[in-house]
Amino acid sequence: MAILEALLIDLTLRVTDLQRLNAILGDPQTSALITGALVAFAAALPGTFLLLRKLAMTTDAISHTVLLGIVLAFLLLAALPGLEADLNSPWLILGAALAGVATVLLTGAIQRSGLVKEDAALGLVFPLLFAIAIILISRLTDDVHLDSDAVILGEIGVVWADARSHCLQDCDEVHITPDDPRAETGRRCTNCAELDIGPRDPAAEFEEYCVNCGRYTAAEAWRARLVSRAPTQVFWPRAITSMLLVALLNLAFILLFYKELKLGTFDPALAAALGLRPALLNTALMVLVSITAVAAFDAVGSVLVVAFFIIPPATAWLLSDRLAHILLLAPLGGVLASLTGYEFSRGNLLGIAQMRDLLLLLDKTIGLDGFIEWNTSISAAIVLMMFLFFLLAWVFSPRQGLLLSLLQHRARRQHFAEQLLLGHVHHHQGTAEAASELAQDRLHLHLGWTPRRTQRVLMRLRLRDLVASEDGALQLTARGERSVRRFMALRGAGGASPAGD
Amino acid sequence: MNQTPALHIEDLTVAFDSRPALWDVDLVVPEGVLMAVVGPNGAGKTTLVRAALDLIPRAAGSVRIFGESVARARGLTGYVPQRSSVDWDFPTTVQDVVMMGLYGRLGWLRRPGAAERLRTRQALEQIGIADLATRQISQLSGGQQQRTFLARALVQDARVYFMDEPFAAVDAITERAIVTLLQELRARGRTVVVVHHDLQSVPDYFDQVTLLNVEVIASGPTAEVYSEDNLRRTFGGRVAGIARLTEEALP
Numbered sequence: 102m103a104i105l106e107a108l109l110i111d112l113t114l115r116v117t118d119l120q121r122l123n124a125i126l127g128d129p130q131t132s133a134l135i136t137g138a139l140v141a142f143a144a145a146l147p148g149t150f151l152l153l154r155k156l157a158m159t160t161d162a163i164s165h166t167v168l169l170g171i172v173l174a175f176l177l178l179a180a181l182p183g184l185e186a187d188l189n190s191p192w193l194i195l196g197a198a199l200a201g202v203a204t205v206l207l208t209g210a211i212q213r214s215g216l217v218k219e220d221a222a223l224g225l226v227f228p229l230l231f232a233i234a235i236i237l238i239s240r241l242t243d244d245v246h247l248d249s250d251a252v253i254l255g256e257i258g259v260v261w262a263d264a265r266s267h268c269l270q271d272c273d274e275v276h277i278t279p280d281d282p283r284a285e286t287g288r289r290c291t292n293c294a295e296l297d298i299g300p301r302d303p304a305a306e307f308e309e310y311c312v313n314c315g316r317y318t319a320a321e322a323w324r325a326r327l328v329s330r331a332p333t334q335v336f337w338p339r340a341i342t343s344m345l346l347v348a349l350l351n352l353a354f355i356l357l358f359y360k361e362l363k364l365g366t367f368d369p370a371l372a373a374a375l376g377l378r379p380a381l382l383n384t385a386l387m388v389l390v391s392i393t394a395v396a397a398f399d400a401v402g403s404v405l406v407v408a409f410f411i412i413p414p415a416t417a418w419l420l421s422d423r424l425a426h427i428l429l430l431a432p433l434g435g436v437l438a439s440l441t442g443y444e445f446s447r448g449n450l451l452g453i454a455q456m457r458d459l460l461l462l463l464d465k466t467i468g469l470d471g472f473i474e475w476n477t478s479i480s481a482a483i484v485l486m487m488f489l490f491f492l493l494a495w496v497f498s499p500r501q502g503l504l505l506s507l508l509q510h511r512a513r514r515q516h517f518a519e520q521l522l523l524g525h526v527h528h529h530q531g532t533a534e535a536a537s538e539l540a541q542d543r544l545h546l547h548l549g550w551t552p553r554r555t556q557r558v559l560m561r562l563r564l565r566d567l568v569a570s571e572d573g574a575l576q577l578t579a580r581g582e583r584s585v586r587r588f589m590a591l592r593g594a595g596g597a598s599p600a601g602d
Numbered sequence: 603m604n605q606t607p608a609l610h611i612e613d614l615t616v617a618f619d620s621r622p623a624l625w626d627v628d629l630v631v632p633e634g635v636l637m638a639v640v641g642p643n644g645a646g647k648t649t650l651v652r653a654a655l656d657l658i659p660r661a662a663g664s665v666r667i668f669g670e671s672v673a674r675a676r677g678l679t680g681y682v683p684q685r686s687s688v689d690w691d692f693p694t695t696v697q698d699v700v701m702m703g704l705y706g707r708l709g710w711l712r713r714p715g716a717a718e719r720l721r722t723r724q725a726l727e728q729i730g731i732a733d734l735a736t737r738q739i740s741q742l743s744g745g746q747q748q749r750t751f752l753a754r755a756l757v758q759d760a761r762v763y764f765m766d767e768p769f770a771a772v773d774a775i776t777e778r779a780i781v782t783l784l785q786e787l788r789a790r791g792r793t794v795v796v797v798h799h800d801l802q803s804v805p806d807y808f809d810q811v812t813l814l815n816v817e818v819i820a821s822g823p824t825a826e827v828y829s830e831d832n833l834r835r836t837f838g839g840r841v842a843g844i845a846r847l848t849e850e851a852l853p
């Protein structure tokens with residue numbers, strides 16, 4: 102990890118300078134912001150495939166059961182001699198990945214046994230594994246910092262607390278020996294304690310010794326003024342490293358195996374027949390989901406992480422029906438939701454309104470008993486933003502949006518009403534009863550419409566030069582005739598005949 | 603016929619929860635024939651196709667494709683699954699689905715390029731759905747979905763095809779198009795095994811037929827095995843008009 106971080110720092114310093122980097126990462130708020138965006142990015146990629154495989158709830162299960170993997174791996178490490186049980190050990194990730202795969206396999210086995218239905222199998226497996234994990238945590242790891250509350254809820258704000266300083270320059274350890282010019286000598290009484298006398302007693306004997314000899318880290322040496330230059334240090338929260346790695350891993354996996362994942366999701370039988378191993382790929386996907394869930398624990402907790410996997414892809418799916426576009430939109434949307442969600446947690450709703458003002462307003466109108474402080478969990482605020490984006494996409498989606506279908510419905514109704522009126526004119530013009538049937542002021546009676554509606558439809562038809570009136574009776578223009586004929590032909594061919602009202 | 607058959611199945615048994623779906627099936631499909639697999643619902647027709655492609659485990663028996671194991675003959679087989687087997691809401695287009703037929707030849711990691719796009723285009727034109735190329739697949743009619751699957755099988759350019767009910771719920775025009783395609787494939791020396799439900803058209807469309815009901819009742823050239831007696835044994839005498847069917851078919 103430390104080496105990787107050094108590498109990351111090196112890369113980052115190529116695009117920004119040290120001062121700015123320390124200003125960004127040294128601020129708990131901006132670290133939280135970056136972590137949240139990384140979680141959203143990392144989760145949306147495998148999340149898209151989970152959504153397409155109808156595995157949304159499996160994700161939820163995995164994000165809980167990986168905890169058992171972590172705990173078991175931790176206990177195993179503690180039991181093995183020579184290995185140190187450390188909460189940042191990469192072995193824990195392995196345990197988590199195994200637990201995630203085990204969840205999927207176990208659920209599948211119970212499903213195939215036919216004892217219970219699909220979702221019920223999940224409902225059996227996941228609370229079982231999660232409950233075992235919670236019991237193990239509370240019974241066996243009393244003295245360890247592994248808090249079930251923290252795991253379940255998580256809080257992005259605290260990721261900053263777990264950070265490391267990396268030294269880049271003037272990092273040498275300083276070793277002061279008695280003959281070093283910086284060594285300071287002092288005198289001390291050698292027999293004072295023994296004889297129970299003070300240093301001023303004539304019997305006291307003294308020796309010279311070195312006061313500041315010993316080893317100093319670069320930072321200690323600077324503080325003790327032993328070196329003239331301060332070491333150059335970078336402050337780097339651990340969560341950023343792990344989330345960045347996971348995000349890159351997920352991105353690489355999906356870029357490399359895009360084609361295989363696509364076919365394996367759409368038509369596993371063909372994928373198998375073509376030798377593309379869909380089952381293996383599926384397992385790999387589940388491993389990535391488990392790792393992502395674990396890495397996201399600190400930041401967002403196991404309850405909310407499923408939202409990061411599922412909501413942005415679901416939103417993207419509303420906006421596009423091309424897999425490649427969804428895979429592009431989902432992480433972008435997730436990151437955007439993180440940024441706005443972060444602002445929202447501080448009371449800024451999309452730059453439109455301040456939550457404080459809203460709450461004050463509510464307090465005045467309906468009375469909130471003075472509950473006007475808006476200071477909320479960042480991860481919860483992000484999830485709310487994701488949901489808000491989802492709603493917006495649902496309303497405005499060009500594909501299956503609420504607004505669009507309302508507009509289309511309206512347009513269809515209008516079109517149909519127009520054709521109905523044209524048809525009526527077509528049917529009666531030039532006949533004996535034309536004068537009474539087509540008189541403008543009596544038209545609504547024949548059609549059974551309100552006068553207002555009849556006027557509106559007529560006006561639209563006139564504007565488009567489809568009807569004209571002669572002595573108060575309506576007549577089709579040449580264009581109107583063509584329009585009627587087209588419409589009839591369409592219906593004759595069994596084509597789309599729009600529903601009336 | 604001493605050449606290697608396209609498909610050679612011996613003693614194949616497949617069971618689900620120790621209930622056999624296929625029992626001791628022996629089947630030989632010579633190269634270059636169109637063969638129908640006929641049998642009642644639940645007879646194991648889909649299971650036969652899936653077992654022949656190694657998509658489900660066998661309880662016993664062996665499958666050889668051109669004398670090779672199925673795994674080694676992957677590049678030689680093409681598969682048109684039952685239409686209901688995929689999620690048509692999947693965010694992908696007709697040309698994408700057709701191009702998937704080329705993924706096997708591309709192998710791992712390689713992306714489809716210009717050659718693949720060209721091949722896809724040709725198949726779409728041949729099947730008559732070129733104008734639907736960029737449609738999302740849920741916006742297709744049943745017959746168009748079937749054509750999409752066929753185009754996908756076509757680009758696989760396999761030597762032996764397995765098609766599971768390609769004629770299910772298609773109109774007369776699409777049916778003709780499929781038959782034409784089958785005949786073209788045969789003219790190019792391809793072998794096609796088709797799960798088929800319309801008993802009437804079997805003698806018109808297929809050279810050979812396998813009557814299946816868990817066991818193979820009969821298998822061979824249509825003129826020899828497609829008899830009233832065999833059909834009765836396959837469908838348990840439950841099919842009205844079997845006599846009329848075979849009389850018409852076999853003058």
Ligand SMILES: Nc1ncnc2c1ncn2[C@@H]1O[C@H](COP(=O)(O)OP(=O)(O)OP(=O)(O)O)[C@@H](O)[C@H]1O
Nearest residue numbers: 618619622623641642643644645646647648649650
């Ligand atoms: N995955 C499965 N698990 C358990 N039983 C199965 C499974 N697939 C098929 N079966 C059973 O195996 C038998 C054969 O099924 P199969 O799908 O091969 O029939 P089919 O001949 O294709 O029928 P249809 O004409 O309805 O398509 C049936 O009894 C079916 O219930």
Ligand SMILES: [Mg+2]
Nearest residue numbers: 647648649684
């Ligand atoms: Mg079937």
